Amino acid sequence: MHTATTADPLSAPAAQPSSAQATRKRYQVLAMLFLVTTINYADRATLSIAGPALSKELGIDTVTMGYIFSAFGWSYVLAQLPGGWLLDRYGSKKVYAASIFIWSLFTLLQGGISFISATAGTAVVVLFALRFLVGAAEAPSFPANGRIVASWFPAKERGTASAIFNSAQYFATVLFAPLMGWITHAYGWPAVFYVMGAIGMVVSAIWLKTVHSPKTHPGINRAELDAIAQGGALVDMDQPAARASQADAPKWGYIKQLLGNRMLLGVYIGQYCITTLTYFFLTWFPVYLVKERGMSILNAGFVAALPAICGFAGGVLGGLISDGLLRRGHSLTVARKTPIVIGMLLSTCMIACNYVKGSTLVVAIMALAFFGKGLGALGWAVVSDTSPKEISGLSGALFNTFGNTAGITTPIVIGYLIKGTGSFNAALVFVAANALVAVCCYLFVVGEIKRFELTKR
Numbered sequence: 001m002h003t004a005t006t007a008d009p010l011s012a013p014a015a016q017p018s019s020a021q022a023t024r025k026r027y028q029v030l031a032m033l034f035l036v037t038t039i040n041y042a043d044r045a046t047l048s049i050a051g052p053a054l055s056k057e058l059g060i061d062t063v064t065m066g067y068i069f070s071a072f073g074w075s076y077v078l079a080q081l082p083g084g085w086l087l088d089r090y091g092s093k094k095v096y097a098a099s100i101f102i103w104s105l106f107t108l109l110q111g112g113i114s115f116i117s118a119t120a121g122t123a124v125v126v127l128f129a130l131r132f133l134v135g136a137a138e139a140p141s142f143p144a145n146g147r148i149v150a151s152w153f154p155a156k157e158r159g160t161a162s163a164i165f166n167s168a169q170y171f172a173t174v175l176f177a178p179l180m181g182w183i184t185h186a187y188g189w190p191a192v193f194y195v196m197g198a199i200g201m202v203v204s205a206i207w208l209k210t211v212h213s214p215k216t217h218p219g220i221n222r223a224e225l226d227a228i229a230q231g232g233a234l235v236d237m238d239q240p241a242a243r244a245s246q247a248d249a250p251k252w253g254y255i256k257q258l259l260g261n262r263m264l265l266g267v268y269i270g271q272y273c274i275t276t277l278t279y280f281f282l283t284w285f286p287v288y289l290v291k292e293r294g295m296s297i298l299n300a301g302f303v304a305a306l307p308a309i310c311g312f313a314g315g316v317l318g319g320l321i322s323d324g325l326l327r328r329g330h331s332l333t334v335a336r337k338t339p340i341v342i343g344m345l346l347s348t349c350m351i352a353c354n355y356v357k358g359s360t361l362v363v364a365i366m367a368l369a370f371f372g373k374g375l376g377a378l379g380w381a382v383v384s385d386t387s388p389k390e391i392s393g394l395s396g397a398l399f400n401t402f403g404n405t406a407g408i409t410t411p412i413v414i415g416y417l418i419k420g421t422g423s424f425n426a427a428l429v430f431v432a433a434n435a436l437v438a439v440c441c442y443l444f445v446v447g448e449i450k451r452f453e454l455t456k457r
Contacts, residue, residue, distance in 0.1 A: 036141070043138075045176065058123050071132045146383050146399075257455060275407065293362060351429055373435075383396050
């Protein structure tokens, strides 16, 4: 027999009547998602900024560097389904807080590689291992983002909310690439890892103090809760009873159902292709600027921020366009697919960099490609729209497993292409080709976008 031990802060309508003006606590939660995702992507990018100096000091070639870049992706993918189960079992708040702290600790420890740099082989192994651990610790982050948006935002705001937290990946480059480039230039590459790790640990404490589920948030009133619930927000998702039923569900059988659905499989493959672009920009793009375009590490850090500004703008605009189409009466399918298809087509323009010499023009082309990538990065909105409510964490984790397999393949493939051809030309063609495959998936495979209903057994 269950006995409530705490009062529901929303159980007294007289204290917080539904006729009162609705609070807007969901936007504070979204701001925290944006902040944490910014730190998340900045920590992923630490190695790409410190990489040129680090690889020179340790004598690491491009293929070995590609494998080190991929270490994050291996564990990130392997830990997705366990991370999704943890979210469904224990809720987003606690699991996410632990995730932030642990990945930040392993980021900080990467700075210690400098103390064993005299033994290059050992340093490479330790660096690979630490990147592997960062990836495992970050695994619950994006499924948690998707769960939190689904629980806090009605359907007509979900595209914008998802686009805003997803656009943090570009803001991370805007804010931290120049900072990390300057730190590397002024204090050496180990300092980058020390600073970013410390920042993340502080943010994990802030997260615990400020983020709550809709029904447990101390500042929300009944009017906001009713409004988001009536608009389709899954406000009961992180309640204890719901978590218990999710944890007891036969999830491995459900995974087979998810993979057997054509709509979801098209979304998953499309996300793999879109994430290929993400990992090119996260790993090899600063190296491209230094080695192919002759920029200094300091300049590359600042220049990399310029396309990222365009990516950020594209990311927010994609969400606004999608939700705007919904409000104008267009179907969910049209509203989500339109920015994705247009954005991915714009991203293919990066191939033009193979035919121009001026650095200014190269940066302008990459800025347009980055804008397109941001515009089309609505995969997490699609996940929030389509995931079965019983296993939203696991569904998001499966989606992220497909997407971040690109974190394994992209750095390695590009490393081999650069070594084999002596330039980045083939690498840019490879990345642009993935954008075209994503377009084909959404146009010809996905079909109608709608919430998938599990078959109960």
